[in-house]
Amino acid sequence: MAQKYVGQRVKRTEDPRLIKGLGHYVDDIRLPDTLHVSFLRSMYAHARISGVDVSEALKAPGVVAVYTGRDAAEKIGPVPCAAALPDLKVPDHRVLATDRVYFVGHPIAAVVATDRYAARDAVDLITVDYEELPVVVDAEAAALEGSPVIHEHFGDNIAYRLTAGEGDIEAALASADRRLKQRIINQRLAPVAMEPRGVLARYLPGEEELTVWSSTQIPHLLRTQLALMIGMPENKLRVITPEVGGGFGSKLNVYAEEALLGWIAMQLGRPVKWIETRRENMQATIHGRGQVGEIKIGCREDGTLTGLRYNVVADLGAYHQLLTPAIPTLTGLMLSGCYKIPAIQINVTGVFTNKVATDAYRGAGRPEATYVVERALDLVAAELGLDVVEVRRRNFPKPDEFPFKTATGLFYDTGDYEAALDKALANSDYTKLREEQKRAREEGRLVGIGVSTYVEICALGPSQAMPAGGWESATVRIEPTGKVTILTGASPHGQGQETSFAQIAADELGVRIGDVTVIHGDTAIVQYGIGTFGSRATAVGGTAVYIAIERLKEKAHKIAAHILGADASSLAFSEGRYSLTGAQVAAGAEVPEPVVPVAQAPAAALPEPQTEGKRSLTLQDIALAAHLAKELPPDMEPGLSATYFFEPKNFTFPFGTHIAVVEIERDTGEIKFQRYVAVDDCGRVINPMLVDGQIHGGIVQALGQALYEEVVYDEQGQLVTGTLMDYAVPRAKMIPWLELDRTETPTPVNPLGVKGVGEAGTIGATPAIVAAVVDALAPFGVRHLDMPIKPETVWRIVSQQTSGGGR
Amino acid sequence: MKIEGTHELRAARERVWQSLVDPSVLQRCIPGCERLEQTGENSYSTILRAGVGSIKGVFQGNVRLEDLRPPAHYRLVVDGKGQPGFLKGAGELELEEMGEGLTVIKYAGDVQVGGTIASVGQRMIQGAAKMMASQFFTALEAEAQTQAGEPPPQHGFFRTALRWLSGLLRRIMRGSK
Amino acid sequence: MIPAQFDYVAPVTLDEALSLLAEHQDEAKILAGGHSLIPAMKLRFAQPALLVDIGRLKDLAYIREEGGQVRVGAMTTHYQLESSARLREICPLLPECAAAIGDVQVRNKGTIGGSLAHSDPAADWPAAILALDAEMIVVSAVGERAIPASDFFVDMLTTALAPNEILREIRVPLPPPRTGHAYAKLPHPASGFAVVGVAASVTRGADGTCESASVGVTGVSVKAYRARGVELALKGGALGQQEIAGAATHAADGVDLNEDLAASADYRRHLAEVYARRAIERAASRVS
Structure with a gap:
């Protein structure tokens, strides 16, 4: 098909409304008579609740109802966990705490009032009798015998243990020339979507319909789960996802508040709304990462790896959210990185702690894996005195080894890791960088170069490997007036698929992009879909759109042949038009107008299709004919629409190389970027601008983990980084100029050749930045530093060793 | 969180001790203490309006004196709960006589805070605790001295008030608007 | 992140603001740019019964040279100080300090007087004001007084301002040559x-x-x-x-x-x- 739009930097069609403030987020939706909910949340990390007195709150002006755990827990089912792991301990997670609280921010009571101020005021009038219990904060300590136990009936804090991997790891380590080990930490991070969570629920008692507006990434999965939790027919429940101001995985979940609001709306017969505050967002929306582990690496003298073992304690928090226990398993899957490692083993101990749950945060287990593997390669390079690039090259599989099987049981679809590496080396002028670094060191300056070559797993995924189906759906319709409507089961929330899907459709159908509308995020309108996460929306959802279009065109082709009285094989589709072979369409290069310009549309009747004597028909002609159904082939179904559910046969494996160059100020330990070069390969690119945007955002969040961000709980389980005054999300001025480039290795897994790019930046960049700082400090004998690498840490290394007599 | 410090009081140790175990004196000296009611031997319930500057919160709690070794030592145990969160602390106070009419109080304790104050006040808690300790001892010194029949010293509040008054007087003398 | 109830008054004259303060004392709080007070109120750390918004006192926003001094009205925003070409010539510490504050949004709304009166232990202005040996002109319903910068900052979040006073002006002596x-x-x-x-x-x-x-x-x-x-x-x-x-x-x-x-x-x-x-x-x- 002519590529008029695909591959172009088409501006996001979403942006004008968002820039002008005309978009509608949950809080922008105002229904008459709406009541507002405010939560009382635990200020203790672990306590027994011996009483909750809401009598004063109930008397407060504007208060309509107050619900406690006792009121709601019996009526609403537990908050679901979809991760199925053998022998997984699953605590009974009720929407409100009943007799115990397990983390700071644990909801205890919900106040419903006529406005959010009255609701919030009344929260202060509730008294709770807490009896404090011993707090479990440190994940490693939580696993030890003798630790206080959070969920007593389980006997200990270990939610599960899991061992995975292939190859004889003991032999691989034993037979290695060198064996290295390193403690590796992926600290807890807060996702900090710009828009916090929000829920609006309305119940219509006559229709028995419950509508829940929620800022979520998974409207259909949420509908199913809410139906189960609340105990109502799924076909009477509608979930609408308006604009969503970012999710980063934190809204790939089913939260207590979503079910509770739905249930309250049914109790009170009035709409109820809750908009999460930033403080609640930091306390009670899932966190990401939270892995503390140790790696053991075996390698030969030439730098090739013989084996890798990762023993890790995963800090799960007090409860399982939707995918909590599953995240470390993704880490296990990706431990081979983009290298040939004959034996790999991961031993996960998932532990309960008195903190909010960890779950999917951009990358979800893969940044952890990439960090582990990339640190391992750097440690090998340092051990053997090899260049970090050379070590990587020696461990890469070659392009003709694909599909490449890893010792973690995956088949990497396609890849050319050296091509991306070479391009990044050329773009950064790596050889020269190293020379400059040498000179800088001679002058006493601390310059570091970090290289990360990553592979990630995207397009999640084959349904066999997914807890709730891994396909995605699309419906494509051509309306009677010739406009194209796409319904996608994906739920874009900032990624820009309203634009990229329209690009695909406009090219495939030969229409103008402005004539395509992409609808998503309303379970009453859109066929069931899985949602947007795991860098899947374009690779899986976009493919569903593409194949639905092909289906639609098959039908259009038949109708065209019938109307033109020709054999189907004598018709060809080009530029939005079916033409008899050999017929030259004068204005063929021009995109046809929709058949009925709106201004001229008759009030009552559509025009008859003008088909007389024609040698070609536009899709719009055909759509109208299909709709009027007067000229269709016998037994042909009227209308012009097609629905397709695409089931991918495999994941996709995008890859790339990131290079960071930093300089450290000796005086203070401050870290300054000199360069940042990235070459990413996400397969075929639909919209380079959207891809760049995804890479930008990903790198920024990776930079946050590497240098700034860390959720800190004190030893009493108090959340110390509870606001954005304390939790450092990177600001624009902290971001270096990002020099981006690409290689394009299409995947055979889907016909678009698209691999996915939503998480690549967070996965590839973190190790590169850490490696750059470590490299800058290599003259001090530093081989590894824990994240976030703060200036004080760097300063201590520089000052102690400088004053200690040598550097 | 550990807090510790030393405060010099220009008062005799015996007098300082008496002040330190006198609930009515304590109520006047603990910054923001609105109520201190005895609930048992050496234990009290209290309402504190505590804070610094415009940042304030009301706490309800308990104060307990333990391990009394007059006139040299006691252990102070405090807990309080309120809208901004909770605080719990225990500290040892050591009184040392450093010559005629001069007492040095060394205090060392552990304070835990929870709730909103813990998660947003991190950078200020230590400073605020020290500031309140300092206010407490300054007031205590005044009390100890008052008991000795000396005129009240000019500690923080009085100084501020005097400065303001003198500025006002100067202005009135100048007769400007 | 939702403040407790409060009454709100936006006086149009300084006298009106001062008499409100005289009447309500500790219960009232002056709102200038709001970049310190509002966050504290949203956390319910500050719960003033009355908020006296002096945002309408436009004649408190100025930068003047007078009597060998730079006189800055308390309601002058950080941005106004940052962008003053004249200040860059005669007292460059003021614009340089202003430019280092927060971000553009904060500098557009936040005021020098608000920042000084709040006296955050990590705020930028106090450092500059101390280095410049400035004088704070504060007013109350009963009169006006000058407080040297070195006496103004009393302790954490605590200044020499009495509850009934408003910081009206900051006077910075013009720096000597060289x-x-x-x-x-x-x-x-x-x-x-x-x-x-x-x-x-x-x-x-x-x-x-x-x-x-x-x-x-x-x-x-x-x-x-x-x-x-x-x-x-x-x-x-x-x-x-x-x-x-x-x-x-x-x-x-x-x-x-x-x-x-x-x-x-x-x-x-x-x-x-x-x-x-x-x-x-x-x-x-x-x-x-």
Whole structure:
């Protein structure tokens, strides 16, 4: 098909409304008579609740109802966990705490009032009798015998243990020339979507319909789960996802508040709304990462790896959210990185702690894996005195080894890791960088170069490997007036698929992009879909759109042949038009107008299709004919629409190389970027601008983990980084100029050749930045530093060793 | 969180001790203490309006004196709960006589805070605790001295008030608007 | 993140605002740019019964030269100070300090008077105001008084302002000839407040030596302070790298050091020294 739009930097069609403030987020939706909910949340990390007195709150002006755990827990089912792991301990997670609280921010009571101020005021009038219990904060300590136990009936804090991997790891380590080990930490991070969570629920008692507006990434999965939790027919429940101001995985979940609001709306017969505050967002929306582990690496003298073992304690928090226990398993899957490692083993101990749950945060287990593997390669390079690039090259599989099987049981679809590496080396002028670094060191300056070559797993995924189906759906319709409507089961929330899907459709159908509308995020309108996460929306959802279009065109082709009285094989589709072979369409290069310009549309009747004597028909002609159904082939179904559910046969494996160059100020330990070069390969690119945007955002969040961000709980389980005054999300001025480039290795897994790019930046960049700082400090004998690498840490290394007599 | 410090009081140790175990004196000296009611031997319930500057919160709690070794030592145990969160602390106070009419109080304790104050006040808690300790001892010194029949010293509040008054007087003398 | 109930008044004259304060005393709170008070109210840390919004007192926003002083109205925004070309000529520390505050949004709304009256231990203005030996003109219903900067900052979040007073104007003596200014700051990665901020004003004698220096330090302790040890060490000496570095070692002498996630006490002491050195070097280099 002519590529008029695909591959172009088409501006996001979403942006004008968002820039002008005309978009509608949950809080922008105002229904008459709406009541507002405010939560009382635990200020203790672990306590027994011996009483909750809401009598004063109930008397407060504007208060309509107050619900406690006792009121709601019996009526609403537990908050679901979809991760199925053998022998997984699953605590009974009720929407409100009943007799115990397990983390700071644990909801205890919900106040419903006529406005959010009255609701919030009344929260202060509730008294709770807490009896404090011993707090479990440190994940490693939580696993030890003798630790206080959070969920007593389980006997200990270990939610599960899991061992995975292939190859004889003991032999691989034993037979290695060198064996290295390193403690590796992926600290807890807060996702900090710009828009916090929000829920609006309305119940219509006559229709028995419950509508829940929620800022979520998974409207259909949420509908199913809410139906189960609340105990109502799924076909009477509608979930609408308006604009969503970012999710980063934190809204790939089913939260207590979503079910509770739905249930309250049914109790009170009035709409109820809750908009999460930033403080609640930091306390009670899932966190990401939270892995503390140790790696053991075996390698030969030439730098090739013989084996890798990762023993890790995963800090799960007090409860399982939707995918909590599953995240470390993704880490296990990706431990081979983009290298040939004959034996790999991961031993996960998932532990309960008195903190909010960890779950999917951009990358979800893969940044952890990439960090582990990339640190391992750097440690090998340092051990053997090899260049970090050379070590990587020696461990890469070659392009003709694909599909490449890893010792973690995956088949990497396609890849050319050296091509991306070479391009990044050329773009950064790596050889020269190293020379400059040498000179800088001679002058006493601390310059570091970090290289990360990553592979990630995207397009999640084959349904066999997914807890709730891994396909995605699309419906494509051509309306009677010739406009194209796409319904996608994906739920874009900032990624820009309203634009990229329209690009695909406009090219495939030969229409103008402005004539395509992409609808998503309303379970009453859109066929069931899985949602947007795991860098899947374009690779899986976009493919569903593409194949639905092909289906639609098959039908259009038949109708065209019938109307033109020709054999189907004598018709060809080009530029939005079916033409008899050999017929030259004068204005063929021009995109046809929709058949009925709106201004001229008759009030009552559509025009008859003008088909007389024609040698070609536009899709719009055909759509109208299909709709009027007067000229269709016998037994042909009227209308012009097609629905397709695409089931991918495999994941996709995008890859790339990131290079960071930093300089450290000796005086203070401050870290300054000199360069940042990235070459990413996400397969075929639909919209380079959207891809760049995804890479930008990903790198920024990776930079946050590497240098700034860390959720800190004190030893009493108090959340110390509870606001954005304390939790450092990177600001624009902290971001270096990002020099981006690409290689394009299409995947055979889907016909678009698209691999996915939503998480690549967070996965590839973190190790590169850490490696750059470590490299800058290599003259001090530093081989590894824990994240976030703060200036004080760097300063201590520089000052102690400088004053200690040598550097 | 550990807090510790030393405060010099220009008062005799015996007098300082008496002040330190006198609930009515304590109520006047603990910054923001609105109520201190005895609930048992050496234990009290209290309402504190505590804070610094415009940042304030009301706490309800308990104060307990333990391990009394007059006139040299006691252990102070405090807990309080309120809208901004909770605080719990225990500290040892050591009184040392450093010559005629001069007492040095060394205090060392552990304070835990929870709730909103813990998660947003991190950078200020230590400073605020020290500031309140300092206010407490300054007031205590005044009390100890008052008991000795000396005129009240000019500690923080009085100084501020005097400065303001003198500025006002100067202005009135100048007769400007 | 939702404040408690409060009454709100937006007087149009200063007298009206003052009489409201006189009437309500401790229960009332002045709202200027709102960038310190509103966040505290949203956390319910501050629950004033009455908010007196002086945002309509437009005649409190000005930058004037008068009586050998720069006079800055308390309601002048950080941005107005940052962007004043005249100030860059006659008192460059003010715009330089303003430019280091928070971000564009904060600078557009926040005011110098609001910041000083709130007296956050890590705010930028107190360092500059101390280094410039400024005077605070404060008014109440019963009159007006001047408070030297060195007496203004009493303790953490505590100034010499009485509950019935409003900070009306900041008076900065015009720097003598051969004076250079600089503000050097390490911002906190999350809040943008100063982990350490040092404002320096250095006056050279005719022979190029240091005639006088004043150095204000913020972020390091419970309140901003003058680093007298540094000033004393500089006075009368040469302004070479070594002398400055030597003087800067006194930057945190005699103060209780803050400690938080961003910096331990040790590191803060070290940063104070480094940033003092940087500020003084830059200030000295700017003397034409």
